[in-house]
Amino acid sequence: MSRSLHSLWLMLKTTRRSDESRIPKPRSTAVDSRISQLERAFELASSGRCASVADIKRKLREEGYMDDQVEGPSLFSQLNTLMKKSNGHASRNAARPSSSGSSAA
Numbered sequence: 001m002s003r004s005l006h007s008l009w010l011m012l013k014t015t016r017r018s019d020e021s022r023i024p025k026p027r028s029t030a031v032d033s034r035i036s037q038l039e040r041a042f043e044l045a046s047s048g049r050c051a052s053v054a055d056i057k058r059k060l061r062e063e064g065y066m067d068d069q070v071e072g073p074s075l076f077s078q079l080n081t082l083m084k085k086s087n088g089h090a091s092r093n094a095a096r097p098s099s100s101g102s103s104a105a
Helices: 002-022 037-047 053-062 073-095
Strands: none
Touching: 037 053, 037 073, 053 073
């Protein structure tokens, strides 16, 4: 009987290990596990690095987050508004002439 309990324990231990290996791990060490996927989506939208919700979802997956909560017209509207504001701000800054005083001929 002791042998069968030991066999069962080994089987459960092995199963648990294989289950853990199927859990996606963050691919980047920069991922802050205290930040939810929605918070990260808003950070990405306001960063100016994403041009669409699809870009945000791709970036979330690349960082090891799931993107299953990034759904719905209200959320898409909020993210799109943030992206427009941040991308508009980034393009205004890029279009500003440098303050070096030199001008192109």
